[in-house]
Amino acid sequence: MKNVTITVEDSVLEWARVEAARRGTSVSRMLGDFMAEMQRREDSYERAYLAWRTDERSWKASAAPAAAPSSVARSASVQRAADPKQPKSGVLA
Numbered sequence: 001m002k003n004v005t006i007t008v009e010d011s012v013l014e015w016a017r018v019e020a021a022r023r024g025t026s027v028s029r030m031l032g033d034f035m036a037e038m039q040r041r042e043d044s045y046e047r048a049y050l051a052w053r054t055d056e057r058s059w060k061a062s063a064a065p066a067a068a069p070s071s072v073a074r075s076a077s078v079q080r081a082a083d084p085k086q087p088k089s090g091v092l093a
Contacts, residue, residue: 006031 008016013027020027 016027016030020030023030025033
C-alpha cells in the first residue's frame with residue numbers, strides 16, 4: 001500500500017472526519033474505498049462499452065426494419081385508393 005497526500009478545503013476535511021466517524025472508519029480508509037469503487041465502476045462501464053461495440057448483432061438487427069415503413073405507407077395508400085369515400089387530402093377520417 002502507498003501513502004497519498006491530498007489537499008482539500010478545511011470544510012471538506014471536517015465533513016470527511018465526521019462522515020468517517022459516523023461510518024466507523026478512518027478518512028484514509030473511506031477515501032481508499034471510494035477510489036476502489038470508482039475503479040470498479042469505470043472498469044465495468046468500459047467492459048460493457050467494448051462488448052456493445054463488438055456485438056455485430058446490433059448492426060444486423062438495425063438494418064432489417066428499414067424496409068418496413070415503405071410497405072406500411074404503400075398499404076395505406078392502396079386502401080385509400082380502393083375506398084372512394086376517403087378524402088383525397090391524405091387525412092384519414
